[in-house]
Amino acid sequence: MSLGLVHRKEVQKRRKRRLWAMIKFVFVVGLCGGIGYYAHEIGLSVAQEEVLIWQTRYENQAAENEKLKVELGQDKAELDQMKQLLPNEDMRNVIAVVTAKANEGVDLARMENIISGISKDATCDAEIDSKRFMVLTPVSPDEVSTASYYRGLITVSGTGSSVMNENGAPEAWFDPAKEVFISFMMPGGEKQDISGTLPLYHSVITGGSEYRFSITAGRTSFADASVQRCDL
Incomplete structure (x- = not known):
């Protein structure tokens, strides 16, 4: 190559x-x-x-x-x-009361009728009816104690907590310094309840009138309830 x-x-x-x-x-x-x-x-x-x-x-x-x-x-x-x-606090408080009552089941139409029937200047009876009833406790000897007003139109009763003695045992009478529960019964079975420490104040509106109650502590075991009727 x-x-x-x-x-x-x-x-x-x-x-x-x-x-x-x-x-x-x-x-x-x-x-x-x-x-x-x-x-x-x-x-x-x-x-x-x-x-x-x-x-x-x-x-x-x-x-x-x-x-x-x-x-x-x-x-x-x-x-x-x-x-x-609602221009002021008073009006707002009224609305708050109506709302609370509605939440409790009170018929709105009924409240409307009551409010619309209230007059500007209420006229009240001069007579004040005062009665007493026993505030029952869990150890009370009586099972029922009520006070009735206006021929049974409104019946008031109450329960409370027992006073404790020096040995820590409950007595039969209620302790006015503690919360009590007051019931107002009307015809037809309608019932209104309030609670708190005495004195307590409550208005019952029925039959076109307002009944203003004042509940205070009475002698041992009892509460005094005074009522005055006023026109709406």
């Missing part, structure tokens, strides 16, 4: 190696470019979805804020209206 032939083969080998190297380089560059482009497209798509999600959240939040503003404006308008209807 001549030197010229060997040299030509060597040159051809080097050319092939350079060609393959060039092909590999182009392939690698193309592959990297393709991967980069694909990654760019995925990243752009994800970013667009994120933007859409946040935009939707922003729009929903903005709509919710507008709704809350409207509701707040309505509440403020209602509050202003209530303040106009």
Whole structure:
């Protein structure tokens, strides 16, 4: 083999190696470019979805804020209206009493009729009827003790806590320093209850009249109940 032939083969080998190297380089560059482009497209798509999600959240939040503003404006308008209807604390106290009675089950129509029938200047009887009744305790010897007024129109009874003696044992009479429970019975089985420490005050409205009661501690075991009738 001549030197010229060997040299030509060597040159051809080097050319092939350079060609393959060039092909590999182009392939690698193309592959990297393709991967980069694909990654760019995925990243752009994800970013667009994120933007859409946040935009939707922003729009929903903005709509919710507008709704809350409207509701707040309505509440403020209602509050202003209530303040106009209830200009002072006395009126608010009356509404509070009516609400409490309604929650206890008192018929609203009945309260409306009672209130509408009240006159500006109430006229009360000069006579005051006073009676006493035993405030029963868990160890009282009697099972029933009542005081009736106006021919049985209103019957009053009460229960309380026993006085404790020096040995810590309960006595038969009630302790006027502790809470007592007073009941007012009307015809038809209607009943009104109050509780607290004596003296206690309560008004019963029935038959077109108001009966104002005052309950005070009497002699041992007893409570004194006075009542005055007034026109509505």
